[in-house]
């Protein structure tokens with residue numbers, strides 16, 4: 001069953017159920033189509049007119065409260081990866097879990113606006129004492145703009161009287177012809193931390209993005225993910241200071257139930273990230289944003 005939220009000459013916005021307690025907002029605009037899961041506050045799909053989906057979504061993802069959806073743009077917050085502040089004792093009783101809790105909670109639809117150019121969706125999640133490693137009261141708001149391009153703005157408000165620290169990433173799974181045909185020239189200028197070897201590495205050429213590859217690049221400028229087979233260029237700009245590049249490769253992917261067989265051969269994760277702790281003073285807010293534009297290769 002689908003419920004119409006808004007309908008006008010430019011767009012139809014509806015809400016439907018993906019699974020028990022998991023609702024999705026469906027966007028059908030004259031310039032694009034998109035889907036946003038309220039569980040996880042997660043963009044699942046964005047298809048600009050005459051394009052393939054920009055995002056990859058696993059066919060075997062669990063749609064289940066307590067598990068993250070595999071694909072689209074999971075939000076890593078209030079920590080990215082393992083929480084390195086957690087002591088082994090505390091991990092025994094209340095493990096922090098990878099990438100924080102924001103991708104495993106139900107967000108609320110706050111506002112929808114439609115113009116001839118775009119659909120703007122605001123979703124919010126407000127909480128307190130969500131985890132012993134992040135007890136502060138907070139509000140998260142995502143402003144998601146879907147038109148001929150896509151923009152995502154995450155606003156984090158610390159509503160408590162205590163300062164807090166966060167790490168975060170907009171963990172985009174880009175839909176690609178194959179990691180074999182992907183190049184990201186801009187990142188070749190940057191040093192990176194290789195999560196696989198645990199070592200810092202100097203800049204090096206990226207011949208392809210076939211995994212296993214798991215790197216944190218110190219680079220804040222815009223990047224272009226060039227897909228030479230599909231002849232498209234995906235430009236991403238962000239206010240983050242790092243880019244995380246991840247593809248699990250065949251062996252790790254085969255061990256992950258929520259990646260469908262050979263699924264790793266159709267995505268590259270390129271994540272606007274802050275993996276070092278950032279201060280979020282009491283009563284203050286901070287923003288993490290990205291803007292994604294796709295173009296045929298000949299015009300880029």
Ligand SMILES: O=P(O)(O)OC[C@H]1O[C@H](O)[C@H](O)[C@@H](O)[C@@H]1O
Nearest residue numbers: 068098099195214244245246269
């Ligand atoms: O399986 P998840 O918790 O979603 O994490 C998936 C991946 O996310 C990031 O890109 C990290 O750099 C990887 O180390 C991690 O394996």
